[in-house]
Amino acid sequence: MWFRNLRFYRFSDEFTLPEDFEAKLNEHLFRACGRQEQSTFGWYSPFGADSEVLSHRLNECYLICARREEKVLPAAVINAELDEKVRQIQDAEGRPVNRKEKQTLKEDLVHQLLPQAFSRFRLSWGYLDLKRQLIVVNESASNKAEDFLGLLRSTLGSLPVQPVGTAEAAEVFMTDWLIGNSLPGAFELGDEAELRSPQQDGGILRCKNEDLTRDDIQAHVDGGKQVTRLGLIWQEQIEFVLETDLALKRVKATDMLMEQQDDLVDPTPDQKLDADFMLISAQVGELYDDLIRAFSSDSSN
Incomplete structure (x- = not known):
């Protein structure tokens, strides 16, 4: 787990x-x-x-x-059955089937097919x-x-x-972090980011497996794009992608963290779950504390 x-x-x-x-x-x-x-x-x-x-x-x-x-x-199965029902009615009664009747037929079909x-x-x-x-x-x-x-x-x-939210828009913080690689002490840049123009019809730049400090990527920030997703590494322990709602996606323990975990010899499923939960609750709790501090107004001090 x-x-x-x-x-x-x-x-x-x-x-x-x-x-x-x-x-x-x-x-x-x-x-x-x-x-x-x-x-x-x-x-x-x-x-x-x-x-x-x-x-x-x-x-x-x-x-x-x-x-x-x-x-x-599957919608394709329901629609195929519905088309056949409609065709039968049209052939037998010589009239078109209106939208309301089609909806009723569709509901009846779902009722019939659910047990199967x-x-x-x-x-x-x-x-x-x-x-x-x-x-x-x-x-x-x-x-x-x-x-x-x-x-x-x-x-x-x-x-x-x-x-959990922030007083100021998260993209403001993440954009500042990407500029000059000026992250709070617990974090370092990963290799993934999404940059969006604040204009409604503006461009989007998505980077994966890239050095985010490269001049051409930094030029997009200088041009006004804001960071809306940012790959980060916490304490060399956990990798993740941070989004503007403070959700963490694709969370992964680093090799360093897994090496620190005590090895259990032939653990039972219960022992494995207990060990995993001990690791998760401890590390995620500390990560959360650092994340909230990073988004405080004085996080750069």
Whole structure:
């Protein structure tokens, strides 16, 4: 287990978990789709299907996992069936089929085909860091992270969180960092960036596997483009791409970090998960602290 994407949400009020947290999770346990359900979403054990434990605590951090089932009905299949239904009606009754009737026919087809549809499953991971009053969600898309938070909100009854943000636009900071490679001390440049012109019809420059200090890339910044995505390396431990909403994409542990992790001899799945979570919660927590300091108004001092 490793968090490949990081979205940070901060509690707006002092938050503690209820003593019956595990029981509350169990009330919203994942279940398979019924014959006419297109999707279901519920809590799932971090330790897998054979475990009934729905959370894993390490110090003041609580790891939780949700599972989603979605019935897959390819649009091409539905549209082909719909076209055939429309053709049959037109041939039999000699009249055109209007839009409203087509929509009704389509809904009926979905209802008929759902029991035969294949299922797609995916896991969504996150953890609560009560020391930092933070929730970290492993999702690249904000709507998927909001689904995770929505399930947690339904489970707990309320969830006073908001996305972590900055007082000044993040692209202002990242553009300043790229100019002259003047980053806060905990970070160094990676090899990826996206630069956008502030004009609505302006150009976009995307760089991968490049030396971002090159004169031609710096010239685009001098010409007015702003950095909207920036590859960074934190403490030689974690590589990631930072976006303007402070989401971290394509998060990867460096070889240096993995070499520092204690090697377990033939670890059980439970031991492996515990070791991974210990590494993630400790490193991501410190990374978050440095990231917030970097975006403070005096970060360059």
